[in-house]
Amino acid sequence: MTVILRPIFQRSRSSLCSLAVQADSMSTESGCFWGRGFLFPALGGLLFGYDIGATSSATISLQSPELSGTTWFNLSAIQLGLVVSGSLYGALLGSLLVYPISDFLGRRRELITAAVLYALGGLTTAYSPALVVLLVGRLLYGLGIGLAMHGAPLYIAETCPSQIRGTLISVKELFIVLGILLGYFIGSFQIDVVGGWRYMFGASAPIALIMGLGMWSLPPSPRWLLLRAVQGKGLLQDYKEKAFLALSKLRGRPPGDKLSERQIEDTLVSLKSAYADQESEGSFLEVFQGSSLKAFLIGGGLVLFQQITGQPSVLYYAGPILQTAGFSAASDATRVSVVIGVFKFLMTWIAILKVDDLGRRPLLIGGVSGLALSLFMLSAYYKFLGGFPIVAVASLLLYVGCYQISFGPISWLMVSEIFPLRTRGRGISLAALTNFGSNAIVTFAFSPLKELLGAENLFLLFGAIALLSLLFVVLVVPETKGLSLEDIESKLLK
Known part of the structure; x- marks a missing residue:
């Protein structure tokens, strides 16, 4: 496995470095400069993924009479649901709160605030003496997610060259997958430890500290x-x-660098030209007007379809699907999750290597087409191909792979670059709210829909939505490869 992966990572690293040097050839000192403005914002994505990966093992530990280490382990279904979804509702609230204040805070201060909330949430949860304190900690952590998933793509998009913007924001998606894997990994080691759930939640605090200190050392977005x-x-x-x-x-x-001075002057001239006939600061509802509305329809539509094509629901079936195929690891939910997580990681690398080469639209069109096909195959498996479990396994892997080269990284990439600078902060906040809100709805509605329709018809419904999303991509989503943020605003949104 190591022999196979090493050349992939070596080629990936060299590709990123060569892109950075091409984009900034007059600064030989910078080399792979992308790490300066990328690594610490991307930790916000890693901490988001970590919560997803750690929560499943943590809830098992928390409910165990022998391993919870508490007297309040006997949680009701509603209480358990609040523990699991507490960070999601915090993320919803964070996306809502940041809408009116994002331009005041700025990208750097927003990410520092997110790091503080991550640390407070993780520590509060880890040391909680009662369920109510644990829920408060989950809410605080979720607020950090809301701010980080808003501020990180903003900061990265506004500070990196257009030639590698797609690559870097896609790597942020890779950090989310890495976070999921890290959560699974730590969870597998702590699952049999008394009070292990405290370590699982608390392990996020040191990473949050590194993120906060790193963002403190970085400058604001120019x-x-x-x-x-x-x-x-x-x-x-x-x-x-x-x-x-x-x-x-x-x-x-x-x-005193002349190249930086010239770039600042060019950007300022572009901004002045764009806003010469407008008020100096956009109104609260301007994101629903003109070019900002067009941008929201594109970005908001992508993150909406990202969720309602069934991404959380399909992964729910990963364990049963692999069990029917006779995989021994399927009896262990944690190992199954790790297998899926590693595959997600590898497929995300493909998107990273190709997003600034092929462009956004080809990956979206190809990936969403694969999503639709995999969902129809899953429906067929549950309807009349139950005797061929290889169909289910192939469908599951096709779905995960296609998602990771399309909606997974590219939705947030497009959201980060499509909004005009004037309304970018509020626009991304609204897109994040759409994403987390639709996620909550799909998660809540999954069980009732499965009971009402059955698995075969539920996957058929998701497949039909995937076809609708493919039509949306073909007709509405533009190509932004290689364009500066100012060019996107002036050429694509008019």
Whole structure:
């Protein structure tokens, strides 16, 4: 396995580095500079994934009379549901709260706040003496998710060159998958430990500390600084100087660098031109008007279809599907999850390597087509192909693989780059709210729908929605490969 994977990772690393050097050829000191503005925001995604991976094992540990280490282990179905979904509802609330204040906070301060909430939530949950305190901790952690999943794509998109923007934001999706795997890994070691659920939840705090300190060491987004200047929030020259220093630091260039100065001037001219005939600061509802509305229909539509094509529901069937195929590991839910997680990881690498080469639309069209096919195959398996379990296994892997090269990374990539700078903060907040809200609805409705329709018809319904989403991609979603954020705004949203 190591022999097979090593050349993949070596090629991936060299590809990323060569892209970075091409995008910034005048800064030999920077080399693979993308790590400067990418790693610490991406930890916000890793902590989101970690919560997904750790929660399943943590709830098993929490409910065990022998291993919970508490007197309140006998949770009702509603209480258990609140523990599992507490972070999701916190993420919903965080996405809602950040809508009116994202441009005031700025991307850097938002991510620092997210790191603090992650740490507080993880520690509160780990040391909770009662269920109510545990639920408060889950809510705090979810608030961190809401802020991080809003601020991270914003910061990465606004600080990296357009040539590798798709690659970097797709790598952030890889960090989410890595977080899921890390959660599974720690959960498998702590599942048999008394009070192991406390370690599972608390292990997120050190990572959150690294994220917070890392973001503290990074400068604000240069584009955000220039936006504040155009909005009249301070002296133009002061903001220009701050943006110039921020860009130089992010690129690893020396003070007084002429290339950074020219890039700042070009961006400022573009912003002034774009907003010359508009109010200095967008209204609260401007995201529902003009080019911002068009951007929301594209970005919001993608994250909506990302959820309602059944992503949480299909993975629910992973264990039973593999069991019918006779895989011995299927008797152990944690091992099954790790197998799926590793496959998700490998398929995400394909998206990372190709997103700035092939473009967004080809990966979306190919991946969503595969999603629809896999869902119809699963429906056929449960309807009349039950004697051929290889069909179910192939369908499951096809679904996971196609999701990870399409909706998984590219939805958030498109969301981060499609909104005009003027409304980008609020637009991404609204898209995140759409994502977490639809996730909650699908998760809540899954059991009743399965009971009402049966598995075969439920997958048939998801397949029909996947076809609808394919039509949406073909007719509505534009190609943004290689375009600067300003070019996307001026060329695609008019």
